Amino acid sequence: MHEGTDDDKITKGDNYEHTFLSEPTGLQKKSVNFTTIEEKRLSKVVLVVDDDPDMTSVFSLGLQDEGFEVYTYNDPLEVLSQFRPNLYDLLLVDINMPKMNGIDLSRKLLELDSNVKICFITAGEANIEVLRELYPTRGIGCFIRKPVTIDELVRRVKAELD
Structure with missing residues (x-):
């Protein structure tokens, strides 16, 4: 049983015991199993x-309002350095970005996590069928055209995750 000092690292599967102050009974010890928490992520x-x-902020707020946990990045190279395999259920990736386009980024991310689903976000003038033919990358399920309403974004995200 882990005693819960601040200096120790807690990992998946560890039991962690923490003392809580509660009214009116005073101090209570509570044991938390981190495997259970991770597996039961709702x-x-x-x-x-x-x-x-601005786009990542609006998308984030809209998706959070619908109960999604959202991480945002504005730099594709930062995503590569910070990416955590097996954490994300869906990636929403803009195609046209400086430093690295979204298609190349998605290929690299699929090498890190082959199970993650990807939806491309693209400006309205992009020909989605041509993009599908040019970049037949496994794991890419949908293309979302900008501008998109939050309602439509949420609907597409939910459909992709079902």
Whole structure:
């Protein structure tokens, strides 16, 4: 049983004991199993990558309002360095970004986590069928055209995760 000091690292599967102060009984010890918490995660986790901070902010707020846990990045290279395999249920990736386009980014992310689902976000003028033919990457399920309403974004995300 882990005694819960701040210096120790807690990992998946560890039991962690923490003392809580509660009214009116005073101190109570509570044991938490982190495997159970991770396995019982209720909200789906979405990673949004777009070089436009306003876009990632709006998408994040809209998805969080629907109960999703959302991580956002505006730099594709930062995503590569911070990416955590097996954390995300869905990636929303803008195609047209500086430093690295969304298609190349998604290929690299699929090498790190082959089970993650990906939806591309693209400007309205992009020809989605041509993109599908040029980049037949496994794991890419949908293309979402900008501008998109939050209602439509949420609907597409839910459909992709079902």
